[in-house]
Amino acid sequence: MHATATTNESPRPGRHNARFALALLGAFLLVFALLAVNPETREDWLLENMLAVAALAWLIPSYRRLPLSNLACGLLFVFGVLHEIGAHYQYSNVPYDRWFAAISGGHSLDALFGFERNQYDRLVHFLYGLLITPVAAEVISARIRLRGAWLFLLPVTFVMSHSLIYELIEWFAASLFGGDLGQAYLGTQGDVWDAQKDMVLATLGSLIAQPLWIWRRARH
Known part of the structure; x- marks a missing residue:
């Protein structure tokens, strides 16, 4: 099991x-x-979009050196749109339940699954792992020849580490700004285990995505 640098x-x-x-x-x-x-x-x-702007500032100039596949670009686009929806409405206030009721004849998605909080942020954390892992795997494998277990583990641990870093950024921002803005950005909705659950969901999404990426890679 080893990984070696390559260009x-x-x-x-x-x-x-x-x-x-x-x-x-x-x-x-x-x-x-x-x-x-x-x-x-x-x-x-503005707080929610600081990282989005930073990501674009890295992705756009790096595309010439390392063009991403159409699939990777599509996954980034979908995740970016989902994030912008969360940033617009504030993650804990995204009215997905009202949207679901409008297309389902008045049924409540929250009532159907017994949700007691707005779940949009949890969904996006899960989709971060599911959608971004293939992108991370593509970028990493273009720079490093991955073999054995590293082919599976490195992209997953990459996503896990970034999920942790994001939770630390949230904590730092909430501590810095405090008040309603800090709480809105942190978005715990009263759950003291919110950060841990978000990281677990991102990891779960990554664990689902990576075998599919490896299978697709083997076919090419």
């Missing part, structure tokens, strides 16, 4: 198309602009 030997899973990536970037920027209008709380929206 061009690792297989690149999936095709990439610069026009497709540019179209998704344009679509995301449009969504970003639309959901920037009258957010629930402007201060919370």
Whole structure:
């Protein structure tokens, strides 16, 4: 079981198309602009989007050096849109239950599953693991030849570590700003184990995604 550095030997899973990536970037920027209008709380929206802007600042210039596959670009786009919805409404206030009632004849998703809190943030943490793990795996495998158990473990631990870092950033921001803004950004909704549950959900999503990515990689 070992991983060795490489620059061009690792297989690149999936095709990439610069026009497709540019179209998704344009679509995301449009969504970003639309959901920037009258957010629930402007201060919370700004905090939520600091990392999104930082991610774009890294992804855009790095695309020339390491073009992502169409699949990876699509996964990033979906996750980005979901995040922008959370930033607009404030994660703990996203009205998914009202949307579900509108398309299901008045039924409540929360009542159906016995949810006692807004679950949108939990969903996005799970989808972070599910959607971002293949992207992380693609980037890592393009730079490092992964073999054996490392092929599975390194992308998963990458996502786990970033999930932990995000929870620490949330804690630091909540401590720094305090008050309603700190609580809104932290989004625990009264659950003292919120951070741990979020990290577990991200890990679960990653553990589901990585075998699928390995299977897809083997086919190419």
